[in-house]
Amino acid sequence: MKIISASRIIHMVNKTHRELPAPGSIKAHILVAAKAEFAQYGFEGARMQRVADRAALPKPNIHYHFKSKQQLYLAVLERIIESWNLAFDQVSEASDPAEALEAFIRQKLRQAQQDPAASRLFANEMIQGAPNLKHYLNTSMRAWVQDRAKVIKQWMQAGKIQNVDPERLIFLIWSATQHYADFQVQALSLLNRAEFDDPVLTETADFLVTFILRGCGLAPDSRTT
Amino acid sequence: MKIISASRIIHMVNKTHRELPAPGSIKAHILVAAKAEFAQYGFEGARMQRVADRAALPKPNIHYHFKSKQQLYLAVLERIIESWNLAFDQVSEASDPAEALEAFIRQKLRQAQQDPAASRLFANEMIQGAPNLKHYLNTSMRAWVQDRAKVIKQWMQAGKIQNVDPERLIFLIWSATQHYADFQVQALSLLNRAEFDDPVLTETADFLVTFILRGCGLAPDSRTT
DNA sequence: GTCTATAAGCTGATAGAC
DNA sequence: GTCTATCAGCTTATAGAC
Numbered sequence: 001m002k003i004i005s006a007s008r009i010i011h012m013v014n015k016t017h018r019e020l021p022a023p024g025s026i027k028a029h030i031l032v033a034a035k036a037e038f039a040q041y042g043f044e045g046a047r048m049q050r051v052a053d054r055a056a057l058p059k060p061n062i063h064y065h066f067k068s069k070q071q072l073y074l075a076v077l078e079r080i081i082e083s084w085n086l087a088f089d090q091v092s093e094a095s096d097p098a099e100a101l102e103a104f105i106r107q108k109l110r111q112a113q114q115d116p117a118a119s120r121l122f123a124n125e126m127i128q129g130a131p132n133l134k135h136y137l138n139t140s141m142r143a144w145v146q147d148r149a150k151v152i153k154q155w156m157q158a159g160k161i162q163n164v165d166p167e168r169l170i171f172l173i174w175s176a177t178q179h180y181a182d183f184q185v186q187a188l189s190l191l192n193r194a195e196f197d198d199p200v201l202t203e204t205a206d207f208l209v210t211f212i213l214r215g216c217g218l219a220p221d222s223r224t225t
Numbered sequence: 226m227k228i229i230s231a232s233r234i235i236h237m238v239n240k241t242h243r244e245l246p247a248p249g250s251i252k253a254h255i256l257v258a259a260k261a262e263f264a265q266y267g268f269e270g271a272r273m274q275r276v277a278d279r280a281a282l283p284k285p286n287i288h289y290h291f292k293s294k295q296q297l298y299l300a301v302l303e304r305i306i307e308s309w310n311l312a313f314d315q316v317s318e319a320s321d322p323a324e325a326l327e328a329f330i331r332q333k334l335r336q337a338q339q340d341p342a343a344s345r346l347f348a349n350e351m352i353q354g355a356p357n358l359k360h361y362l363n364t365s366m367r368a369w370v371q372d373r374a375k376v377i378k379q380w381m382q383a384g385k386i387q388n389v390d391p392e393r394l395i396f397l398i399w400s401a402t403q404h405y406a407d408f409q410v411q412a413l414s415l416l417n418r419a420e421f422d423d424p425v426l427t428e429t430a431d432f433l434v435t436f437i438l439r440g441c442g443l444a445p446d447s448r449t450t
Numbered sequence: 451g452t453c454t455a456t457a458a459g460c461t462g463a464t465a466g467a468c
Numbered sequence: 469g470t471c472t473a474t475c476a477g478c479t480t481a482t483a484g485a486c
Binding site (some may be wrong): 034040041042043044045047077089118120123124126128129130134136138142145146162164165167168169170171172174175177178179182183185186187188190191192203204207208210211212214217 | 264266269299328367370387390392393394396410432440
């Protein structure tokens with residue numbers, strides 16, 4: 001059976017793949033500002049003036065580098081999806097399920113902490129019904145999930161992990177990790193913390209790894225009595 | 226020890242509690258339309274004209290019944306939070322953990338299916354940093370979670386469930402269930418379904434109940450080999 | 451490439467007839 | 469209570485000087 005690299009599937013996203021703006025360039029600078037704005041307010045709520053303010057540039061400069069609000073939004077979206085699920089990308093039947101899932105969970109959570117705007121922008125797009133990402137969802141994302149689900153099914157058939165719906169397991173890991181970025185204000189209030197710093201990240205990652213691995217039948221019992 | 230009803234905590238939300246518009250009234254009709262609009266586009270992205278279109282009313286009629294966009298938004302928000310976590314509200318130390326958690330998960334998921342707009346509106350508010358719900362998060366929501374966490378801790382001390390961070394367990398249940406409403410378009414694509422109908426709801430609920438109960442050490446092993 | 455000035459159209463909100 | 473007409477201000481986008 002031919003092995004298809006999951007990372008190759010991800011690259012199918014960019015049909016009209018433009019070269020990325022050089023880091024440090026003005027375009028890259030604007031994209032960072034735009035990501036924060038679109039993440040917080042969604043496409044319709046975003047304001048080009050606020051993008052300009054965030055980038056500390058006059059508004060027409062934004063329009064010089066990106067023809068329209070729509071094109072700026074699409075440019076931001078494109079850059080986000082690429083580095084989305086890297087840690088679970090090269091996993092195969094031979095991989096250790098506990099190690100692979102742990103690495104996946106920790107990587108997703110680290111991304112949520114390091115770049116919550118990316119996660120929130122994606123969340124906004126999903127909430128609105130993915131008007132700009134429907135094609136991506138129905139092609140490369142679905143292909144990636146089915147490809148990764150196949151590996152999980154092999155683990156199940158080999159008795160390495162519990163029987164669980166693989167697609168829903170991936171969806172649960174996405175939700176449980178991304179939620180700490182998207183609903184960060186709620187998580188911090190609930191945990192009575194001021195910021196999502198490294199200690200909170202570690203405690204959260206430990207909890208999620210333990211809980212999800214146990215859900216897969218992969219962690220020891222540690223009951224009190 | 227004095228037992229405080231969790232539902233009483235929820236009622237602390239409405240400091241300035243106005244009577245709810247009668248079902249079938251024009252105000253109630255407008256609120257339904259506004260909920261859908263705010264849910265999809267967030268506060269800044271929402272358009273009063275679209276609210277009017279959704280309600281099939283002239284725009285000034287909206288302003289006649291609600292003074293401003295802000296007030297309409299707050300009116301919608303108020304109505305959502307009340308029925309948020311009812312199924313886990315009356316649970317006590319004496320309750321069976323598996324039954325209580327299962328009822329909680331199934332109720333949250335049913336709400337996500339029946340009223341995804343409510344979940345999405347709340348998600349939008351969280352993504353934006355909860356500008357209108359910071360106070361709620363830091364008072365009644367936190368009190369509710371701590372109160373419910375206390376019960377879970379009692380279950381843990383009694384050896385009824387695994388040792389897990391109770392606050393993070395509640396947060397995970399919220400994320401895993403609400404995600405099916407907020408990211409419905411992604412879930413449907415991933416599961417290759419056309420709509421979030423009853424069969425999908427049941428399968429999803431069964432998966433989540435099994436998986437989360439097992440994470441709490443509350444479900445039998447069902448490995449293949 | 452950058453920025454001031456401004457056009458063209460949209461948005462929240464209201465005045466005033468019915 | 470309802471609806472047409474409309475205002476003042478804001479929003480995307482561009483023209484044109486530098």
